[in-house]
Amino acid sequence: MNKISAAITAVGSYVPDHVLTNQMLEDMVDTNDEWITTRTGIKERRILKDPNKGTSYLGIQAAKNLIEKNNINPEEIDLIIFATATPDMLVASTGAYTASEIGAVNAFSYDLQAACSSFLYAMSTAASYIETGRYKKVLVIGADKMSSIIDYTDRATCIIFGDGAGAVLFEPNQEGLGLQDEYLRSDGIGRNFLKIEAGGSLLPPSEETVANRQHFVHQDGKNVFKYAVSNMADVSAKIMERNNLSDSDVNWLVAHQANKRIIDATAKRMGVPEEKVLMNIQRYGNTTSATLPLLLSDFENKLKKGDNLVFASFGGGFTWGSIYLKWAYNS
Numbered sequence: 001m002n003k004i005s006a007a008i009t010a011v012g013s014y015v016p017d018h019v020l021t022n023q024m025l026e027d028m029v030d031t032n033d034e035w036i037t038t039r040t041g042i043k044e045r046r047i048l049k050d051p052n053k054g055t056s057y058l059g060i061q062a063a064k065n066l067i068e069k070n071n072i073n074p075e076e077i078d079l080i081i082f083a084t085a086t087p088d089m090l091v092a093s094t095g096a097y098t099a100s101e102i103g104a105v106n107a108f109s110y111d112l113q114a115a116c117s118s119f120l121y122a123m124s125t126a127a128s129y130i131e132t133g134r135y136k137k138v139l140v141i142g143a144d145k146m147s148s149i150i151d152y153t154d155r156a157t158c159i160i161f162g163d164g165a166g167a168v169l170f171e172p173n174q175e176g177l178g179l180q181d182e183y184l185r186s187d188g189i190g191r192n193f194l195k196i197e198a199g200g201s202l203l204p205p206s207e208e209t210v211a212n213r214q215h216f217v218h219q220d221g222k223n224v225f226k227y228a229v230s231n232m233a234d235v236s237a238k239i240m241e242r243n244n245l246s247d248s249d250v251n252w253l254v255a256h257q258a259n260k261r262i263i264d265a266t267a268k269r270m271g272v273p274e275e276k277v278l279m280n281i282q283r284y285g286n287t288t289s290a291t292l293p294l295l296l297s298d299f300e301n302k303l304k305k306g307d308n309l310v311f312a313s314f315g316g317g318f319t320w321g322s323i324y325l326k327w328a329y330n331s
């Protein structure tokens with residue numbers, strides 16, 4: 001019997017309706033469309049305005065989109081991994097709630113948090129469950145309501161992030177398609193540069209932490225940029241080298257959408273031309289755990305069975321890595 005590999009067999013996505021443009025941000029903080037566009041590549045992002053809805057809402061819509069588009073019976077799903085940096089609540093699993101809401105009554109479910117690399121790491125985790133032969137249908141959801149942790153008076157962060165969700169289904173494949181290799185890294189130095197200081201066990205919430213705006217994302221952009229550029233390019237080049245992939249063997253670069261300049265630098269290092277780089281940062285900004293599945297969903301009809309995809313991400317922690325995956329279907 002051929003070795004079992006873990007293939008993506010379906011994708012889905014959801015973004016909220018409300019659009020926050022660069023022009024609207026000009027009225028909120030001291031910034032301008034030209035600066036945001038040239039420094040980041042972002043033109044607009046989506047925001048979940050309803051104060052009574054959390055990240056689970058985004059993830060549930062993305063999962064339902066996948067299920068309905070592909071006629072999947074949710075009762076057959078074995079496991080749901082919910083990749084997010086903005087769970088609905090601490091302690092109570094967002095994944096467990098999501099599983100119940102979509103009718104995945106036979107699944108177990110949990111959250112996986114690795115900042116902007118949450119989805120990439122979750123792909124690795126999901127693939128491992130499939131490769132062992134223990135589970136047949138693993139749903140990975142990447143969703144973040146970044147607007148819930150962004151300070152809209154801080155121009156260094158509020159121009160970057162947006163809300164959104166994507167979902168992919170992993171299933172066993174015996175044709176050699178699916179996840180081929182991964183190279184995942186982390187370095188704790190990152191917590192000095194990108195963090196929410198309060199609300200965790202180190203600095204529990206207090207009147208003081210709220211007054212000091214310590215429940216919002218703080219980023220030393222310049223330093224994060226420096227680490228992101230070199231590390232994302234390094235791991236992508238490494239995965240190509242390890243798998244004897246030349247630039248012409250790579251069909252698509254699927255990179256975390258944090259900054260167009262970081263993605264361009266990664267593509268350049270790999271020798272991959274612009275037309276093979278999936279990009280939607282201009283429309284959504286950085287949606288953290290949702291960037292990779294949103295790319296797959298937006299560009300699903302371009303992906304062909306057998307295509308070589310190189311995924312790359314970099315995020316808080318620091319956490320980063322690259323995955324080489326062979327696409328398994330034509331849509």
Ligand code: UT7
Nearest residue numbers: 031032035039116155156159221222224225228258259315
């Ligand atoms: O997904 C998780 C990982 N995160 C990332 O990968 C993000 C990495 N970092 C970045 O993408 C970039 O560092 C930013 C987009 C956040 C910032 O771009 P930058 O080119 O690194 O700008 P900077 O922070 O060095 O700031 C340059 C100038 C500064 O002014 P001075 O000191 O040169 O006078 C800033 O005060 O731009 C100013 N500035 C702004 N100006 C207009 C900073 N933010 C803004 C703004 N609008 N929104």
